[in-house]
Amino acid sequence: MLLGFASGLPLALSGQTLQAWLTQSGLSLATIGFLTLVGLPYTFKFLWAPLIDRFDLPLFGRRRGWIALSQALLALALWALSELDPAQQLGAFAALAILVAFLSASQDVAYDAYRADLLPPAERALGASLNTLGYRLAMIVSGGLAFIWVDPAAGGGLSWPEVYRLFAALMGGAALLTLLASPRLAQALRPETDARRDLLGFGAVLAAVGFGVAVTQQGVAPLLKLWLAPATPMGGKWLDLLVLLVGLSLVVPMAAWTARRARFDTLLGGLRDYLAQPGAAAMLVLIVLYKLGDAFSVSLLTPFLLTGVGFSTAEVGVANKIFGLWLSIGGALAGGVLMLRLGLFRALLLFALLQGLSNLGYWWLAGAGQGQLGALQVPAFDWLIVKLATPTSLDGGLLMVIAIDNLCGGMGTAAFIAFMMSLCQQRYSATQFALLSALSAVGRVWVGPLAGVLAESLGWPVFFLVSLLFAAPGILLLWALRPQIERLEQPAGPLAVDD
Template sequence: MLSSPPPGARAHPLGVLHRLVVISLLGFASGLPLALTGQTMQAWLTLDGLDLKTIGFLSLVGLPYTFKFLWAPLMDRFDLPLLGRRRGWLVLTQLALAGALWVMAGLSPKAELAMFGLLAVAVAFLSASQDAVYDAYRSDLLPPRERGLGASLNTMGYRIAMVVSGGIAMIWTDPLQGNGWTWPDVYRWMAGVMAVAAVLSAFALPRLPMPATPKTPMRRDLIGFGAVSLAVAAGYVLTNGMFDLAHRGLANWLAANAGARGWLDLGLLLLGVAVTIPLAAWAARRARYETLLSGLSSYFAQPDARSLLLLIVLYKLGDAFASSLMTPFLLQSMAYTQAEVGVVNKTLGIWLSVLGALLGGGLMLKLGLWRALFLFGVLQMLSNLGFWWLAVNGQGALPGVTLPAMDLVIVRLSHPTPVDGGLMLVIALENITGGMGTAAFVAFLMSLTSQRFSATQYALLSAFASLGRVWVGPPAGVLAGSIGWPTFFIVSTLFAMPALVMLWWMRRTVQALEVDPSTAGSADD
């Protein structure tokens, strides 16, 4: 079996091709589960009759993407037997994802909401774990000269997976245009895809050499992870207790003020998080969770490390806020059909985001990191106003097109489908500018990691990057129900401004991270 070449060795063309094909396939496997606990799940919940506030709070099932840096060090520290470094974790997480999706498909969201939500959390946890080990595997496998092309193919595979589990799934389940599939059918099919991915990971992935650097004692890392897990569990129990106490003590007031419950729940949730994170950090220090602590210490030794973390959280906040309830907005408020949303928002939109990422990467060669982050951030912010325009003007404001009936096996439209022109324009602007912003943002994250702790640090940075996408769900649901969609999208535009202010303030720090393209990739480190 082919493996990654040692530093300085000349790469065999077949070896290069093998690695790049593997990266594409693993990118697909990494991207597939995300929509199944995000916007695709929102569509299932919406059409099953759940209310907007419940859907907003169920967006919190994505929390594992935020906290994956807590267990990512274990995937650095331990290698599962037989399959070698990284591959064992990939096979395990992919098989577990297949099982969880299969069980999830057998539940009714409305009738079995608690169990459905727990399984959705499990899927998100396993997906975040797969991402953590895949990020490490990709970094370890690709030599520096192949990383640019590898990153592009990873993005392509990831986006194609989002097309399949997002837009194509919406079309499959459309009552008029689809294949007659139900949402459980879709989730069972996705479970089968993850099972195939596990087989490919077991038999087709190149082996990685074992690292020569000494590892921390096994017992210390296990105790550290256990202590952090107990701290998080204690925070969860405390937060639940606050919810029960507040709901009982304020029952009469909540009954008289129906709109206040969402704001109370949001405040209690944020208070619980404010207690849980410091408690987990204290537990990690007391238990000497060395792999995690060493990786964090290395990151925080950088200049302005804390300010950079805040910038990571804020950069995609306005974009995440606008898109957090996009599916209910398009299906309920705008009354678009599932097929129309699937074709435009979930399929065409994702391909346009790939185009935006390629365009952004090309422009970065001339603009540099800081100017690209700032310019693309402004464009991301302005694209939110397109949804405000759509909410104000409604359908039919611009001429549309009619897609002919088609049967492409994975995409089937049994009747000609009208597609609104305003929807196409707004989705195109949002995805192109979002793709440009993502290209600059990923380059920014990569510039902040050191090779020695790349798995732990990348998990930490990507977890902070997902904070906006995960945590805006509850306030978005409350706000949209309270102030209406047009004002909601104005607020989402304003939420993008703090990142631009920080970028301007920190321009010297970010500019110091830039690498001369003529020298990039000339060395391993």
């Protein structure tokens, strides 16, 4: 749970929280929009994940050393960021923000691999649940409470540099705790590849990706927009999606060819090792599809609640961002406990069905509207770290639907993380988990433009019925892969001991 907290803490500090600091510093929207690119290391972390598989830091043990090092460097980077004024030192500020995102993504790679290596099959479910609990709590602190702390009227009146120094201290404490409290891996299996060749291969792949991105942005994107912009429905959304698809069709083969030519053995070995498993390719498709229906239904949830049903922003904020987040944590914990009894396959199947059926709550809300189940009056409160200045009325139907959706989604997330852990082989777990987690984000990234078109064309009630169709392929494929998934539950012996 504590490692999950440390993993989730830096995410908002290079995202929404950073944007709030930039906004209050007076930067233009165009500049802030450009600075959202500091999050790109999260997308490309699979490029250097093989190096974390191949190399270990002396003395600290496999995985633990990389986790603690990234946390210590994050503490230094956040502190250095707090010493800069983004309005006056934008170049240095942006470079440090990219460094924060890079170190955070590196911590995620090492921690995901450590968790997959450390936990035997019987403990993966509860481990995934506790990881989710820590991660979501960190998102509340760095992505929610930070906004309150800097509010001069309702909050503590801290400055943004003071808030970032506080988080730097937390990351420093996390590094110390990682070294003192986290158990060592009993089996330090790692690839026995040529270290020099791996370093050269990484550099070559990085150069190939950079070249492919540059060609896409400077050559392909302007041509497509010149040719297709007048005739493309929904304007920029579809063009951006087309540019992304074309870019991927260029970059992925180019990077794969470069990795083979440069003999980047750890990356290639990790892929070969994964693909040697029974049903490996079908498992990759399942990772893309498993939460597709859930991602589709929530892709436009905020505009649906605000404009489609007409709830107030305060009502949506309290119901969805406070109650919803806590219920998601509760669902993740409940999912972990249930998986101890159900096993991996039955839990995946049950939670996938519940995720899909929970979308019917939004279908009902779209048709029935407000006021069907009364309302709950939430009084004003001040809990030192969070405050509601005025009483807020919460619609009973909204609370019911949010509760069901977040509980089911939390259970599905716990099972899904445990499933991805079970697919990783210890020798290449950093490489494999980084690739699997990148694939799991495909649906969440790509459904947005299509969801907008369908919601506008069909209306909200039909839109949420269509979301059930997006959930169906993952459920059917899951059932077809039952023998392979059940084999993943077989224990492989203890993998970790305490120091």
